Amino acid sequence: MLRSPASRIPTSAICKRTYATLSVQPPLRGLNSVVREKAEKLSRDWKGTSASGENTTNFIGGEFVQSKATQWIEVVDPSTQTLLTRVPETTNTEFEQAVEAASEAFKTWSQSTVLTRQRFIFELQRLIRENADSLAASIVLEQGKTVPDAHGDILRGLQVVEHAASAPSLLLSEKIEVSRDMDTEVRKVPLGVTSAIAPFNFPAMIPLWSIPMATVTGNTLILKPSERDPGAAMIIAELCQRAGLPPGVINVVHGTVPTVNAICDHPSIKAISFVGGDRAGRHIYERGTKNGKRVQSNMGAKNHAVILPDANKNLALNSVVGAAFGAAGQRCMALSVAILVGDAQAWLADLVNLAKNLKVGGGFEKDVDLGPVISPAAKDRILGLIGSAEQEGGKIHLDGRHVMVSGYEHGNFIGPTIIEANTSMKCYDQEIFGPVLVVIKANTLDEGIQIINQNRYGNGTAIFTQSGATARKFEHDVNVGQIGINVPIPVPLPMFSWSGNKASALGDLGFYGKSAIEFYTQKKTTTSLWKAEDALNSRASVHMPTHH
Ligand code: NAD
Secondary structure, eight states: OOOOGGGGSOGGGOSTTOGGGOSSOOTTTTSOHHHHHHHHHHHHHOSSOOSSSOBOOEEETTEEEOOOOSOEEEEEOTTTOOEEEEEEOOOHHHHHHHHHHHHHHHHHHTTSOHHHHHHHHHHHHHHHHHTHHHHHHHHHHHHOOOHHHHHHHHHHHHHHHHHHTTHHHHTOOEEEEEETTEEEEEEEEEOSEEEEEOOSSOTTHHHHHHHHHHHHTTOEEEEEOOTTOOHHHHHHHHHHHHTTOOTTSEEEOOOSHHHHHHHHHOTTEEEEEEESOHHHHHHHHHHHHHTTOEEEEEOOOOEEEEEOTTSOHHHHHHHHHHHHHGGGGOSTTOEEEEEEEGGGGGGHHHHHHHHHTOOBOOTTSTTOOBOOOSOHHHHHHHHHHHHHHHHTTOEEEEOOTTOOOTTOTTSOOOOOEEEEOOTTSHHHHSOOOSSEEEEEEESSHHHHHHHHHHSSEESEEEEEOSOHHHHHHHHHHOOOSEEEESOSSOOOOTTSOOOOEETTEESSSOSSHHHHHHHTEEEEEEEEEOOGGGGSOOOOOOSOOOOO
């Protein structure tokens, strides 16, 4: 793997204030001056994260603490391979400290009133808005997406924060008189210590699917961000602290499989929210539920767009190109398959022309449409899948394998790629998670629906048509959890909940919205008798209560 000189600094040298005395090059040499300035500012402004080669801390019991880990994971800028920071493989002792802090904080936080917790949410909302530029800079540096796309990442998380502010309504209890002077009340009470495990592709949004919902319902949380881009989560943790969240209510620990397994196994952790790939998702679901935890697991996808010949061509093609190649295809709701039905097959050339015009480059550069993929390993995997299509008889109409980006020669860039394929090919069967659109030709809408329903995933799908009847048939017949009609990325806003289905999700309760209230609470029913006559005189009843 190509690395800037900074990434070759020995492990022991990666700490504050030592660079001046080292003979190796200072950190961030691989970044241009504009980006370097942003990286240095991030390191200066935030306690737990660094973008200039220092270590990322854990956040335990309200303190940003340096880990005593012996194993560290490098976080590099995917546009240049420059070392930005390292995250610890949190030690067992540190993990125990985090659970202890969360358990201790739960004793008081769970007793706070919902109005106190709502005030925290209001403050957090304000602070995220105020600090969106810092969050975006961290996301662009570590994840590689463009600046506008990073702001979208933040905004979609912020919308969950804003929805969490309606907790006093969402948590309203139910109560009815079940017999004379006897009431039954159902209350939604918190679970205890909960946990969230996040993927790399939305460093702000996905932590924000859990942080506001877990805390506003009275739980405490241990967050494990992706080890590939932990910066946004650390900034959000600091914003939570500034917003008045008491120590221990949210804790951040870093690491990989050992830390995830510790979360699955710890008896004090009651629930796990996971978002990421299939392998980890199934493992965490199985291990967590076996240990008696509530687990929600959002996983991989293959999202199909069906384009009918009666569609508004301009809208359909631009929507598909944007949703296939935006964020370099690294969205779980990216449209990765386009099914061209009947005469719409003739639009393939127009699709290719639109995709060809997209600009690939560093995320901070102006007018760039897509940045790099997350790692050289991800790039190799994607290139392998494109190559497999060639071997299996697929036709590559647009080939982004050899894209060169001036000034970013070492970045993990792949240009937009369009492959005409069929459903038996590897490039169709596997989630590519890169800027690759597989095109399939179908004769009828029914054929298209059959292809989609036979696919194991069920995250999202979209249809482009001008016919209400056709759209309605599609909506009824297609077995996918999130459907767009002339909408390419139909992710529901947080007054609804995430509803991916089939192999894209495990667990009954979706993320955010009303489902999250169910996920983060348990029901407590109380039946109470306060006889009105007791206010005067009464005698004991020896009959079995029958509620008549
Ligand atoms: P990933 O599964 O590699 O990592 C996700 C998290 O799991 C990370 O925190 C990682 O440390 C941990 N992890 C990874 N491998 C593990 C293992 N073997 N055992 C235990 N823990 C493990 O996923 P990623 O590459 O970061 O993210 C991309 C994937 O996430 C794609 O498949 C994408 O579709 C999916 N995703 C799904 C949604 C959704 O809502 N359905 C949203 C975003 C991303």
